[in-house]
Amino acid sequence: MEFRHLGSSGLQISEITYGNWLTHGSQVENDVATACVHRALDLGITTFDTADVYANGKAEEVLGAALKGQRRESLEIFTKVYWPVGPDPKGKNDTGLSRKHVREGIDGSLRRLGTDYVDLYQAHRYDAFTPLEETMSAFADVVHSGKAHYIGVSEWTAEQIRAAHELATELRIPLVSSQPQYSMLWRIIEGEVVPTSAELGIGQIVWSPMAQGVLSGKYVPGQPLPEGSRATDQAGGATMIQRFMADDTLSAVQDLKPIAEDLGLSMPALAIAWVLQNDNVSSAIVGASRPDQLDDSVKAAGVRLPEDALARVDAALEGVVTSDPALVAESTPKQRVV
Template sequence: MEFRHLGRSGLQVSEITYGNWLTHGSQVENDIATACVHRALDLGITSFDTADVYANGKAETVLGEALKGQRRESLEIFTKVYWPVGPDPKGKNDTGLSRKHVMESIDGSLRRLQTDYVDLYQAHRYDLFTPLEETMQAFADIVHSGKAHYIGVSEWTAEQIRDAHALAVDLKIPLVSSQPQYSMLWRIIEDEVVPTSEELGIGQIVWSPMAQGVLSGKYVPGQPLPEGSRATDQAGGSKMIERFMADETLAAVQDLKPIAEDLGLSMPALAIAWVLQNPNVSAALVGASRPEQLEESVKAAGVTIPDDALARIDEVLGDVVTRDPALVERSTPQQRVV
């Protein structure tokens, strides 16, 4: 495993970071989830990313149980706040980044994760309905109380990041990370978010480096969907992957296979190694529904893809790549969800 600093902070994270978004507490049984976490540890992964909303809190609970008995100081645990969590009906303050919701949410996350602090506490989305000053003051109080060491954001625009960073400086708290979607097929952060983050000393922890599994090459145009794959998951996975399932995209992905073979990499390892070529990327998030899946993911650690291979990738993918930076703003909820 290789390690990188998170932005310009002193915090080092494993460049392959384990995330449990669509798996723990929902798609896989708890014993398999625990086996995946233990295999990640065996492979040198020390950084683990989750969120309170994943499986309505169950993902944090499963991760906390799986990490029980590990030396806490040797781990980096990340979680997030924004979406509603808990029993129905949800209350009117059970979403967003109000002081009330943020302060209550950190305590819930720490309880489920069975830890006194998280290394990174992230705003899962930008909140249009709460003053940014209120949110950042709540984060400052959490940091100053020792419940979180660093602060991050997820799917924020460059302007939103810049505004939050200015307040963080005033409040003397370290805003060090951004967690956006990023892959060979989804490059919308490159024009605005990455340059702003580089200027401010913020690193990217990117999710879906394999474009929801499409970049594994297992989806072949005109062929039946693989049984048990994300594209067949009616619980949510199929909706997330549909943007990448056009035949034109799937055909282009198949043309990446010779490039991966020339580099001695599997398709998953190529996809993960590709995002790690961006110097602003501190870590690539990977998940697993089986422990053996992590074997290929970690082979991306420390890989340098030659410039000629990077050019071939760009040529092969051509117009199927999504680059519009305006799409970042679409991640900001335009209304309260409860």
């Protein structure tokens, strides 16, 4: 495993982060989830990312239980706040980034994770209905009370990041990270988010580097969907992957196979190594429904792809890459969830 600084901070994190979205507490049994976490540790992964909303809090509970007994100082545990969590019906203040929800959110996350603090506390989305000053003040309270060391954001536009960074500087709290979707097929952060973040000392912790599994090459145009794959998961996975399932995209992905073979990499390792070539990327988040899946993912750590390989990737995917920076703004909710 290789390690990188998170943005310009002093915090070092593993190049591969283990994330448990869509798995822990929902898709896989707890004993399998625990085995995945332990395999991640065995492979040198020290950084773990979750969110309060994943499986309505169960993902945090499973991760906390799986990490119990590990030396806390040797781990970097990240979580997020924004979406509603808890029993139904949800209350009117159970969503967003108000002072009330942020303060209650961190306490709930710490309880479920079984820890006194998280290393990184992230705004899961931008809240257009709460003054940014209120949100950043609440995050300052979290940091100053010792419940989080650093703060970050997820799926914020460059303009939103810049405004938050200005307030964070005034409040003397470390805004060090951005967590966007990023892959060979989804490059929308490259135009504005990455340059702004690099200027401000903010690092990317990217999710879905394998484009929901499409970049593994297992989805072949005209062939039945692999049994048990995300594209067959009607609980939510099939919806998330749909944007990448057009035949022209799947055909282009098949053209990546000889590139991976020439480099001695699997398709998943090539996809993860590709996002790690971006100097502003601090870590790539990977998940697993089986422990052995992580063995392949970690092979991307420390890999430097030659320029000719990067050019071959661009040529293979020409015409199927999404790169419009305006699409980042679509992640900001247009109305209250509750």
